[in-house]
Amino acid sequence: xxxxxxxxxxxxxxxxxxxxxxxxxxxxxxxxxxxxxxxxxxxxxxxxxxxxxxxxxxxxxxxxxxxxxxxxxxxxxxxxxxxxxxxxxxxxxxxxxxxxxxxxxxxxxxxxxxxxxxxxxxxxxxxxxxxxxxxxxxxxxxxxxxxxxxxxxxxxxxxxxxxxxxxxxxxxxxxxxxxxxxxxxxxxxxxxxxxxxxxxxxxxxxxxxxxxxxxxxxxxxxxxxxxxxxxxxxxxxxxxxxxxxxxxxxxxxxxxxxxxxxxxxxxxxxxxxxxxxxxxxxxxxxxxxxxxxxxxxxxxxxxxxxxxxxxxxxxxxxxxxxxxxxxxxxxxxxxxxxxxxxxxxxxxxxxxxxxxxxxxxxxxxxxxxxxxxxxxx
Ligand code: SAH
Numbered sequence: 218x219x220x221x222x223x224x225x226x227x228x229x230x231x232x233x234x235x236x237x238x239x240x241x242x243x244x245x246x247x248x249x250x251x252x253x254x255x256x257x258x259x260x261x262x263x264x265x266x267x268x269x270x271x272x273x274x275x276x277x278x279x280x281x282x283x284x285x286x287x288x289x290x291x292x293x294x295x296x297x298x299x300x301x302x303x304x305x306x307x308x309x310x311x312x313x314x315x316x317x318x319x320x321x322x323x324x325x326x327x328x329x330x331x332x333x334x335x336x337x338x339x340x341x342x343x344x345x346x347x348x349x350x351x352x353x354x355x356x357x358x359x360x361x362x363x364x365x366x367x368x369x370x371x372x373x374x375x376x377x378x379x380x381x382x383x384x385x386x387x388x389x390x391x392x393x394x395x396x397x398x399x400x401x402x403x404x405x406x407x408x409x410x411x412x413x414x415x416x417x418x419x420x421x422x423x424x425x426x427x428x429x430x431x432x433x434x435x436x437x438x439x440x441x442x443x444x445x446x447x448x449x450x451x452x453x454x455x456x457x458x459x460x461x462x463x464x465x466x467x468x469x470x471x472x473x474x475x476x477x478x479x480x481x482x483x484x485x486x487x488x489x490x491x492x493x494x495x496x497x498x499x500x501x502x503x504x505x506x507x508x509x510x511x512x513x514x515x516x517x518x519x520x521x522x523x524x525x526x527x528x529x530x531x532x533x534x535x536x537x538x539x540x541x542x543x544x545x546x547x548x549x550x551x552x553x554x555x556x557x558x559x560x561x562x563x564x565x566x567x568x569x570x571x572x573x574x575x576x577x578x579x580x581x582x583x584x585x586x587x588x589x590x591x592x593x594x
Pocket of ligand 1: 278279312317342365382
């Protein structure tokens with residue numbers, strides 16, 4: 218039978234998943250998200266350029282060079298706090314177009330001994346973005362190495378880890394409440410053969426984080442990234458010590474019920490089931506869960522604070538003023554970009570920054586100690 222173009226999924230991966238679901242039954246949201254992002258042939262983070270005005274979404278380092286520069290200086294200060302080790306790994310998870318790293322390395326020129334100590338590791342799964350990163354960083358006179366997995370980086374050296382908009386790509390699992398019990402939330406097919414969310418088999422009630430009251434209403438969704446976070450937490454903790462890490466992402470500090478699974482394509486929100494493999498599928502980061510995971514690995518956590526608070530504490534206003542004074546013709550453009558990063562109803566508050574460090578290190582710059590995530594969900 219020829220598939221009806223009006224109802225069968227539009228993308229090759231969508232059709233592949235639909236055929237599989239027809240044969241074997243619905244798949245979990247985790248499996249769906251992993252296929253969309255990392256299917257070896259059609260996965261979004263295998264080959265798509267993803268980031269940039271001509272692609273699907275724009276990230277902070279692409280908005281202003283000041284973002285990466287401040288993170289580069291943050292790294293230099295942390296390196297000093299580590300006692301200025303002669304050799305240090307600077308690891309970036311999901312480096313996108315390489316823009317953040319390029320700007321960080323430029324700012325690091327101000328601290329020559331730090332720059333001289335650096336060995337850069339870029340952890341990336343996307344061949345197209347890796348090519349772009351190689352282009353962006355080809356002039357740099359520091360060693361740069363690529364790995365497909367953080368597990369390959371561990372070599373015992375002191376480590377600085379940075380990641381912007383990386384955690385949101387890690388797959389989540391979802392449960393849905395119905396008829397007095399919890400079910401795995403799955404992707405199945407509706408009567409017309411379209412991908413649709415369906416309730417899977419009943420499961421034992423998830424352990425809801427503190428702050429979420431049970432019982433809950435029918436249709437309520439609980440989501441967690443705990444398995445993926447545990448995988449990455451273990452690899453992070455296996456890096457050399459002392460270790461300091463910075464994660465910036467969109468998300469929330471207080472856990473809440475509800476599905477935050479979203480798809481973005483050509484700068485617009487899309488239904489997450491519409492274009493598997495051709496849209497960026499992510500979900501909000503639960504920072505309490507991240508803190509809980511990092512603490513369970515013996516690390517101390519600083520923050521989370523909003524992106525605006527973090528960049529403000531690192532001196533974004535002063536740095537932007539200096540950049541504007543040096544480039545009067547671009548002053549308006551620079552100001553607009555900074556306002557976007559700091560927007561009180563926008564990136565400035567929707568994005569949060571959290572740090573993790575070996576317990577022997579002092580609190581990380583720009584990140585006050587806040588006690589969240591004492592209990593891992
Ligand atoms: N940090 C960049 C890009 C964010 S988009 C910026 O701020 O512009 C997410 C990035 O993570 C992309 O580079 C993507 O290819 C990469 N990525 C997604 N899943 C990954 C995984 N499992 N391992 C390594 N990199 C991954």
